[in-house]
Amino acid sequence: MTATMIKEFRLPDLGEGLTESEILSWKVAVGDTVTLNQVIAEVETAKAVVELPSPFAGVVAELHEQPGTVVEVGKPIVSFEVDDAGSSNGGGAPAAANGSAGALDTTTDTTTSANGTPADAAADAIGSPAKREPNLVGYGAVVEHSGRPTRRARGQAPEAKSPAPEVSAFAEPAVSPQSGTEVSERPRSTPPVRKLARDLGINLELVPGTGPGGLITREDVQNFSGVTEAPVDAQVPDAKGERETRTPIKGVRKFTAAAMVQSAFTAPHVTEFLTVDVTATMELLARLKGNRTFEGYKLTPLTIAAKAVLVALRNNPSLNSRWDEASQEIVQFNYVNLGIAAATPRGLTVPNIKDADRLTLRELSTALTELTDTARAGKTSPSELSGGTISITNIGVFGIDAGTPILNPGEAAIVALGAVRKAPWVVSDELAVRQVMSLSLSFDHRLVDGEQGSRFLADLGAILSDPAMVMTMI
Structure with a gap:
């Protein structure tokens, strides 16, 4: 047999x-x-x-x-x-x-x-x-x-x-072959509707079903509870007069919230700001886009800024480290896994580019494009979200100039890139219209002294103000 x-x-x-x-x-x-x-x-x-x-x-x-x-x-x-x-x-x-x-x-x-x-x-x-x-x-x-x-x-x-x-979600209740009696485990509904009822604390046995054959629909549950679906940040009554919308805290948002609380109340944060003239960087970016060597590559201010961060780390390695509480040791990384904060439909994620310090500008451009596309598609793997050593958050894409970014847990520093704006600037003692950007640097004061953080931020600003300064740092 x-x-x-x-x-x-x-x-x-x-x-x-x-x-x-x-x-x-x-x-x-x-x-x-x-x-x-x-x-x-x-x-x-x-x-x-x-x-x-x-x-x-x-x-x-x-x-x-x-x-x-x-x-x-x-x-x-x-x-x-x-x-x-x-x-x-x-x-x-x-x-x-x-x-x-x-x-x-x-x-x-x-x-x-x-x-x-x-x-x-x-x-x-x-x-x-x-x-x-x-x-x-x-x-x-x-x-x-x-x-x-x-x-x-x-x-x-x-x-x-x-x-x-196959057991269908719409199947009629089972009938016991021994007794011929109907065995019903729960009211007839689909799995998503049952989940919605659980989230809202509603007993489905009390909800009248208006679907085919008495099937309980999502609308039935919402009407019974008096809650309708709307954006998380809705603050005004909708057409039916509801004043609140509740959304379960789970998934990426739940993890991010816990991580940010842990980081904010574990690592002593210090944030410094520097506004720099990035006209030379923007001119370099325009030249690179017209260069056949970079044809087909997506180049943005983030691409250049990421490369500048990697160069500035060479002279300021303390910002590429981790505080190991268990062993009471400072772990200095001899590689850079560069995290890039990405806003996705599922919430904020910070995937990282492994060994970013070994990449050329073209390779870095490709890695950034793939990272962004994967994150937006919701296909970022757990391995891509772990092991970061320092991060960048590009708040400039939202038109924001500066902020106080919270460290990614386990990292010593994070850089926030502000929007590139035209502004009056003093050049050779004369007022001129230049393209400027604000840089925000948050760091763990257990690992990074004020002097070390300031030197790193000054080096980063120097590179973005005059890309030729890279020659003095490599």
Whole structure:
């Protein structure tokens, strides 16, 4: 008889010790046949939206969580039915890269014979060691599993080689075959509507449904609660007279808020300002755009300013360091992972360009373009959001001149670039119209003395005032 196995996949740690993720959408349904590494779900961590690949080849037996649900790391999210015979050559998760000895398991397997008898019981009786499958790379800490059989939705045991029926969000309540009585777990609604009700603290059993067959719609929930969807910063009554709109704090916004609070109340911030004449830099930028060497490259004031920051760091390495509280050490970085603050539909993120100090101006331009496009598309990976050593925030694109930026946690400094504006400026004792920019530098006073911060800001200003000054710093 052919044996089948139920493989349970638990939510992995997707980077930096994150404790939870939200299921945004499933790319598969119960009964679907999937291949190894096929994308099965899209989840949102506190840092990024991540596509989850399937660790098995087989049939989706059960989806344990609905879209919109926040799930803790280590909790089961999906079960697969795979052939026992094929589990060793295609049914398991791929091995960790580079021969990593500490392969971390996020799966549980249960072998079941064709007649439904657990086959692993016999193995336990003779003391056979538990079988471990290799995991997907970087999928978090080892989770101890109970080894109990995983059941399908609504308690139906799987039959060998028979794909599980798809359960529709609009299906009628199940009927028990033993009693013929109707079994209803919850009012009829879609997963997003159930999530909205949870967020608003509404019992769906009290909400009358106006959709087909009594389906409870989003509008039903909103009308019942008296809350309508509107921009987060809405402060005036809308057409229906509501004066408030509540939005759950989660995902990137939740992570950013926690990180900023931690940074503001852990690192003693100091902010300095410098306004400089950047006319020469803007003229250089215009010449570069007309140069065939830079044809096809996107060059902006940020590109030049980023390069200037990297050059200024060479003479002021204290701004490229980290305070290690646990070991009571100052960690000096001998490389620069340059963070660029990016405003995205999901909130503020700060992805970084690895080893930016080794890049040419053209390579830096390409890296900045890719970073921005990826962030706006919401596809920034957790690895791109971690490991930064110093950051830049370009507030000038919003028409802002200066600010007091908060440090990215774990970094010693952040530079805010103001808008480039035409303004009266004294040149050779005469008043002239020049292009000027304000620079704001916040730094951790535990790591950076006032003199060191001032010298760095002065060097950065000197480069942007006269790009030829780079020749004296390299």
